Amino acid sequence: MAEVQFWRLDLERYDAVFYRLLVTAAILLVGGGIAFFALEHEGHAITGMSEHVVWGFPHVMAIYLIVAASGVLNVASIASVFGKKEYKPYAPLSAWLSLALLVGGLSVLVLDLGQPGRLTVAMTHFNFRSMFAWNVFLYTGLMVLIVGYLWTMYDRRATAYSTAMGSAVFLWRLVLTSGTGLIFGFLVGRDGYGSALMAPMFLALSFAWGWAIFLLVQEGIARWAGEGQVALSGELLSRARRLLAIFVAAALYFVVVHLLTYAYFDRHEEFVHFIVAEGGIYSILFWIGFVGVGSVFPLILTLFQGGDARLRTQWAAWAVTIGAFSFLYLFIIGGQAYPLQPFAGYEVVASGFDDGQVASYSPRWPEILLALGGGGVALLIVSVGVRVWPLTPVLREKIGR
Amino acid sequence: MNATVQEREQPLNRERRSWLSHFAALAGAAMVAPGVHLLAITSAEGAADAKKRWGMLIDATRCDPHCARCVIACHEENGLPTPTRASDVRWIRKVALREKRSGREVSLPVMCLHCANPPCRDVCPTGATFKRKDGVVLVDRHICIGCRYCVMACPYKARNFVYAPVREQRNEVPRGAGCAEGCTLCVHRIDRGRLPACVEQCPNRALIFGDLNDPSSELVQRLQSISATILRADLRLDPAVRIHGV
């Protein structure tokens, strides 16, 4: 068997790809920058967000990136915590990608704040009843842990701590993703949220979304580098694909269980009805986006044999990612668009604040550009990292020295 | 530093404050020209009184469905622009309701209910949202970062986010873009012994303001003689604003 080594990408031959990635990232970043300065100047009034929908498209993007960031680490965890050696070569990329997604997501969250200049306030004043305050620690903590984890992968003196570090990262991110879910889980006032099931549901979703984005990035890098790069193939590829199927099925399972338990509570029956039947765009996103494209389609692609296995896996991963955005959009926006119900036993005849009505929301350019800017941050970090550091595995035999 | 801890643990708070002021006095004496530290450490007793709990009764049976004087009064008092878009703030709003069983229609204003256990305070990451000693739930907009988590958490739609930059604020009521805000029970008025603007302007006396801890107040007396509803009682937030007739 050829020896696997970590290696930088072959520089001379593939520079064109690198600069194309850099230009793409730069365009996204400039767009995000323009959006940010527009928001600073004009206030959030230029976005599509309103008093009814206060968390919009930037939050969909940010939460996708953060949840996926946690899931991506599964590759590293499987290698170091669960001792599956064959995944080991992919662990550095998994950790680095996680860091990139996390930073991308957090920058969107921060730049979308009403007072982004008060970041120092957020770092010095904490209300420990707030899930957000805990998340500040969970997110920064994960970043530190990932950096430490990467160190144990590279420094021979530190490899002894690799398993311990990997376990720490693994546990930490279980808590982190539960925390992300509980941001919504603790919102008792709204019919769309407020459920302890949000924690395991987000965990399952993170496994699926992170695994999918990892497969996509890994494949992209394999193509970028061409021969000599270890693409997932053969036995490992079919195992990775089966894992994707398991994660997707688990995510679907938790969402369905969540909606069912929800429907059991009288008050929430109507909300579930809204999501699955009467919610217009939200119901479409649920059935076609999340259930169809995001779950059933990738399950079919991953569970059945035949055709080009690599290609099928790519399709499945793309579909899961589309399903992720569909889900988050219907979950975050739909949950707010559905009216609050403070007046039990009454229906609203008229209101100076659109009580009892489904709110409308359509994102405008500033929030779309801001969200894409977060993707740009992640892209930049991944591209530069992969290019300048030995994050990707290369077959020594083929590359030579 | 940590506002919430101070707010929650009053005795500690006072201890720490005095300790801090000694320190400030020493530091002041040492470094600052004499005189200035005297200003800085005067820790005057404010109008917020821990023995009180400000509250209100909204009597929907007296509310005229065609009247919106309370809403207008609020907007004038607090310098809020007339709302036209979905992104404009409404600290108070009129709603008309129909009882599903009987078909009976009522109208009433709704504002922040100043819960004893406010979910907006619980979710606020920096402690900007706080409950004053006298029960008024406020946003300290000097440390609000504009995350809107409180708007998400409020079951009554009583929290707003300021989307557009503000130029026409009244001197007494500072407010600006990028922060969360809501009904303050007109703290700047009640601290000076005046009624909230909506209460003062209601022509039908459908709004009764007072101290829930004072058995002799008109508010408590009315609450004892009628049955008041608590909105979303299932959440056990214990709002200070109660409603009659819904």
Place this chain on the structure above:
Amino acid sequence: MSARFVAGRRWFLAAAAAAMVSGAAAGPPRPQVYPERGPCLAEAEQMRREHHVLLKHQRRESVREGVRDAKVDFNRCVACHASPVTQSVAAASSDFCVGCHAYAAVRVDCFNCHQPSAAALMAQGRGGAR
């Protein structure tokens, strides 16, 4: 905390730079004041150095404890320091709260929320000393 640290540093740097460029000239701008409206809370020298500490202390007291009509009330600064031309402390570059801060490169966001104009206060007869 760190913001103030940075601001302080910039103040120093700006002062040093100004001193180097113009030799002994200039120094920080002397804003127009109106002693006929009454005295400040403290000596000018102290106010110059300490006004932000006072304001930040007061805002805590007022917002959290309900202290009203305090000596350090923001609107009192506005009423007493507003320029007769703009009726404001922050409308023109020569207005009271603007010149020094520009010179010292301090970014003050107070007027995003606090009304810098004293027009309404004057109309209520609340200008000047109380």
